[in-house]
Amino acid sequence: MDQHNPSIRDEALALLRGGTTNRAVAELLNVPRGTIGWWLYQDRKRRGVQYEQPTDCPLCTGRGFDRVAYAYLLGLYLGDGHIISKPKQHHLSIFCGDTWPGLIDAAESAMHKVMPLPRTGRRQKDGCVEIKSYTKHWTCLFPQHGPGKKHERPIVLTSWQQEIVDAHPWDFVRGLIHSDVCRNMNWTTRMVGGVRKRYEYPRYWFTNVSDDIRQLYTDTLDKLGIEWKHCTRAGRKYNISVARRASVALMDAHVGPKY
Structure with a gap:
């Protein structure tokens, strides 16, 4: 990691501080991504900067979001979804029967429309596909998350969730029906x-x-x-x-x- 010219390192850090991604900097300067990540880590440590994972969570940032997609996703979550929230693992999972490929696409599309930034993935399971979106901020949008099974704890919508359901009832019903x-x-x-x-x-x-x-x-x-x-x-x-x-x-x- 030390064999690179210091000017290359300084240029990489300038780009990173400006918001350019590790991958983009690595490709631009022809430097391994691991090296770019190490430079960034050392730079933050030297400057005393605490790293925070970027988020586009509507509740944390105050940005507008697709409420129609959220009403549908809420129905899916209450039916066949759950959130795993551990120190190093945070993701929303929706399970769709693998005989309904259109529903699988619709579920993943709804996740992207509500929060475009988190990455998503699919995992084939026995008779179904698990669609996963990775960010701890799904717990902000689905405060019904908690320990145990849904039928073993109260499931009550917050006032802002109820407003969305009242404004887009068919989309909420569609999510429940699809699950x-x-x-x-x-x-x-x-x-x-x-x-x-x-x-x-x-x-x-x-x-x-x-x-x-x-x-x-x-x-x-x-x-x-x-x-x-x-x-x-x-x-x-x-x-x-x-x-x-x-x-x-x-x-x-x-x-x-x-x-």
């Missing part, structure tokens, strides 16, 4: 002219163990004029059904099929 809902064909039988006939109809079926998350879902459906009902299966009351023709049509128009 915890299936649209299937239900059936029943009816007597028609003295003959019992099978009758099929579409239904949106939402399942979540958390009472609070189900309440957020049904409260939003109420505001949208969607008729729903609780359905108990095998003694479990974790299911919300939307089966009325007009309500299903509304859901189809504003949510659309998984893809």
